[in-house]
Amino acid sequence: MGIGKRHIEGLLACFAALLALPTVAAARPGALDRGFNGDGKVVTIFPKPERVRSYPNYALPFEFAPGRIAMAGAPGGKIVAASSHAIVRYLANGRRDPGFGGNGAVPIEGIDGFRFQLADVAVDSQGRVLIAGTTKATNGIGLDNLAVPGPLPSIGTVRRYSPNGAPDPSFGSGGVINSYFGAPPATFEGKPYSEPTVSLVGLAVDGQDRPIVTGSSAAEVGRCGASQERYEKAQAFVARRAADGSPDPGFAGGAAAAIVGLSWLALPTPAASGLFAVGAGEDPCRSGGPGQPSVVAGIGDSSLNQAFDGDGFWSHPFTRVSDLAAAPDGKIVLLTRTVELSHGNWIESGGQVLRLRPNGTRDHRFGDNGAALVEPPKGGSLAALTVDSKGRVLLAGTVKRKPKQNRGAQMRFLLIRTTPSGRLDLHFGHHGQVSTRFGARANVRASDILVDPARRIVVGGKFAGPKSANAFAIARYLGSG
Numbered sequence: 236m237g238i239g240k241r242h243i244e245g246l247l248a249c250f251a252a253l254l255a256l257p258t259v260a261a262a263r264p265g266a267l268d269r270g271f272n273g274d275g276k277v278v279t280i281f282p283k284p285e286r287v288r289s290y291p292n293y294a295l296p297f298e299f300a301p302g303r304i305a306m307a308g309a310p311g312g313k314i315v316a317a318s319s320h321a322i323v324r325y326l327a328n329g330r331r332d333p334g335f336g337g338n339g340a341v342p343i344e345g346i347d348g349f350r351f352q353l354a355d356v357a358v359d360s361q362g363r364v365l366i367a368g369t370t371k372a373t374n375g376i377g378l379d380n381l382a383v384p385g386p387l388p389s390i391g392t393v394r395r396y397s398p399n400g401a402p403d404p405s406f407g408s409g410g411v412i413n414s415y416f417g418a419p420p421a422t423f424e425g426k427p428y429s430e431p432t433v434s435l436v437g438l439a440v441d442g443q444d445r446p447i448v449t450g451s452s453a454a455e456v457g458r459c460g461a462s463q464e465r466y467e468k469a470q471a472f473v474a475r476r477a478a479d480g481s482p483d484p485g486f487a488g489g490a491a492a493a494i495v496g497l498s499w500l501a502l503p504t505p506a507a508s509g510l511f512a513v514g515a516g517e518d519p520c521r522s523g524g525p526g527q528p529s530v531v532a533g534i535g536d537s538s539l540n541q542a543f544d545g546d547g548f549w550s551h552p553f554t555r556v557s558d559l560a561a562a563p564d565g566k567i568v569l570l571t572r573t574v575e576l577s578h579g580n581w582i583e584s585g586g587q588v589l590r591l592r593p594n595g596t597r598d599h600r601f602g603d604n605g606a607a608l609v610e611p612p613k614g615g616s617l618a619a620l621t622v623d624s625k626g627r628v629l630l631a632g633t634v635k636r637k638p639k640q641n642r643g644a645q646m647r648f649l650l651i652r653t654t655p656s657g658r659l660d661l662h663f664g665h666h667g668q669v670s671t672r673f674g675a676r677a678n679v680r681a682s683d684i685l686v687d688p689a690r691r692i693v694v695g696g697k698f699a700g701p702k703s704a705n706a707f708a709i710a711r712y713l714g715s716g
Contacts, residue, residue, distance in 0.1 A: 262713050265650065265664030267671065268691055271711040272329025276673060278698050280706045281318040304707045306683040306695035309358040314693060316707050317356040317366050319343065322396065324364070327687075329711070336400035343394070348372055351392060355438040357446070359478075362398040363406075367391070367438035367448050370413065388430035391416055391450055393438070395480070407480035416474050416491040418452035437512065439503040444478045449512050451499035459520035471497035471514050473534055487537050494532055494539070496548075506561035508593035509543070510534040513556045529556035531569065533595065544595025555583065562622045566598055567591045570620045570630065585610045586617035588628055588657065600656065607657030612668070615649050618696075623686045623714065626655035631684035631694045634670050646678035647671055648694050648710055671710050676701055679708045690714040 267275030281304065304318045312327030321342050324335040331339025343351060343366070354368040371389035390413050395406040402410030420428040432453035439447045455468040474491035475483045482489035494500055500514035512534065516527045531549040533540035539547025551571075558570040568590050572583040586609050590601035597605025607628075611617055614635035621629050634649040648671040652663040659667035673679050677700035685693050691714050698708035 263664070264660075264662060264713055264715060265652070265669045266713050268711040268713050270328060271691075275329075275712070276671070276708065276710045277325065277329050278673065278700075278703070278706055278708050279316050279323050280703050281323075282320040283705050303353050304682075304695075304697065304705075305353060305356045306685070306693070306707070306709065307356045307358045307364075308685045308687055308693065309364070310360070310362050312687045312689060312691070313362075314695075314709060315356055315358055315364055316695065316709065317343075317353060317364075318705065318707070319351050319353040319368065320345075322356070322364055322366065322400070324400075325709070334399060341396060341400040346370075352434075354435045354450075357438050357440045359440045359444040360442075361444065363403055363444075364396045364400075365393060365438060365440060365446055367393045367435045367446075369434040387432065388428065389432050389434055390414065391433050391435040391448065393435070393446060393448060393476070393480070395446075405479055412476070412480050415452075416448070416450065416472055417493075418470070418472065418491075421453040421455055423456045424458070436499055437501040437503045439505055441475075441505040441510075445475055445483060446480070447473070447475045447503045447505065447510065449473045449500040449503045449514075468519050469498040469517065471500040473500055473503065473510075473512060485536060492534070492538060494534075497530060497532070500532065502559045504559050504561050504567075506567065506593075507565035509540050511543075511559060511561070511567055513559050526574075528552055528554050529571075531556060531559065531567070531591075531595075542594055549591065549595045557586075557617070558619045560621045560628075562590070562626055563624055564626070565593050567593070568620060568622055568628055570617060586630065586632070588620065588630070588653070590657070602657030607653060609651055609653065609659075611649060611651070612670075614644075617649070617651075618680075618682055619684045621684050621686055623690060623692075627660060628653045628657070629684055629686065629692055629714075631681040631696075633680045633696070636670060636672070645672060645675075646680055647673075648679055648681050648696065648708075650681075650684075650692065650694055650712060652692075652714075669712065673698060673708050673710075674700060677703075677708075686714060 307315045309315050314325045316323050323340045324332040326332045349370050349372055352369045357365045369389050370392045371387050393412040395403040395410055397403045415431045415433050418431045418433045420431045435448050435450040437449040451469045454470045471494040472491040475486035477483045496516055497514040498517040500512045502513045504511045512532050515529050528550050533543025533547050553574045555572050556569050560568045571587050588607045590598040592598050612634050617630050617632035619631045630651045632649040633646050635644045636647055637644045650669040652660040654660050679696050679698050681694050681696035683695040692712040695709045698706040
């Protein structure tokens with residue numbers, strides 16, 4: 236049966252009407268993703284950190300406050316946030332995942348007389364959540380019968396949870412690893428403590444689902460010269476476990492590798508060209524000055540990778556590394572600050588991004604001689620960075636703004652994107668930058684950033700507002716383009 240003239244005229248009229256409809260402009264890259272919790276933002280309130288009785292103790296470079304919270308991406312665009320007391324998982328739409336612990340949250344079970352301090356969280360390719368940190372007694376004061384007690388004995392802890400939130404029985408002992416990672420007890424003026432003092436600082440999972448941890452252990456406590464002031468030395472280490480949590484014989488013969496010359500090591504980052512981490516040496520009797528510069532370590536399967544900058548270490552005088560990320564092509568991207576003396580005080584400069592080749596030399600195709608100066612707005616600071624699949628660098632931080640309707644200044648998330656060559660991406664946000672508020676009476680401070688498989692950008696950080704003493708804010712942004 237043929238189509239009549241009236242039918243053709245009707246179809247043409249409908250087509251013309253469709254063409255006349257106003258077009259909806261695509262959201263600009265950097266806009267909040269309204270498909271995430273309806274407005275692109277979500278806040279998680281965690282249990283308050285418990286009050287712990289204070290004991291005389293030496294401040295170690297690896298100490299974390301009990302309120303530390305960290306974030307990681309999970310398969311399917313999910314997001315995991317963890318504190319020292321609980322883990323929360325969100326679906327890609329920003330709602331809590333009922334398949335994780337029944338209501339999207341899993342408590343981290345404690346042990347009477349001990350407390351757990353979170354260092355970091357990671358998720359492997361099977362969706363299993365790992366957390367790492369330090370377990371220490373709440374009622375100990377170090378070596379007994381000493382006039383000045385030393386570091387509290389502590390042990391490194393790694394836990395893994397099945398995708399449904401239950402402890403993973405195939406990992407360690409009932410889903411938990413507690414280990415001193417080969418560290419001996421520290422000595423106090425030549426006398427050894429009864430137990431080691433060990434803390435985990437960083438956690439990552441490599442492409443074979445093997446957990447990698449970095450940390451520090453107290454080595455010695457003594458006196459600085461003839462004074463009564465005591466010093467403390469610490470030793471950095473890195474360890475890789477097999478996927479089931481057992482020692483990995485393919486890494487340092489199944490033991491932890493001590494990184495000689497560094498007191499602590501953090502931010503373990505697997506890359507196509509090897510493993511990288513950031514640490515520093517500490518002068519235990521330092522008198523003034525800016526402290527030791529950060530050191531980026533290139534690590535092989537048994538020791539430092541000597542092909543990385545000639546000896547396995549990269550550093551620059553008066554330079555601190557705040558974050559490290561691996562680019563898709565195996566290059567390493569660093570968020571750095573220089574430390575400068577101003578009016579008698581040591582201050583940190585604005586953020587600078589460096590891109591290194593796998594051998595540790597600067598990548599001259601990035602920025603100016605391998606460095607891109609990314610100055611945050613006035614009142615702003617940068618804390619974390621990552622690299623997307625196109626090689627663009629994304630930086631997260633905090634900026635202080637004064638709302639028109641409020642008198643007080645407000646801390647907001649700051650997000651900046653550069654092009655693969657290190658220039659500000661003018662197609663992103665407003666001149667390459669975005670700031671996000673979380674309510675008229677709330678302040679946020681970014682600490683984590685990631686890019687999911689759909690190129691959406693997720694920023695997380697501490698949230699402070701009414702009735703929220705221990706909360707974490709997450710914002711997701713469109714990143715296509």
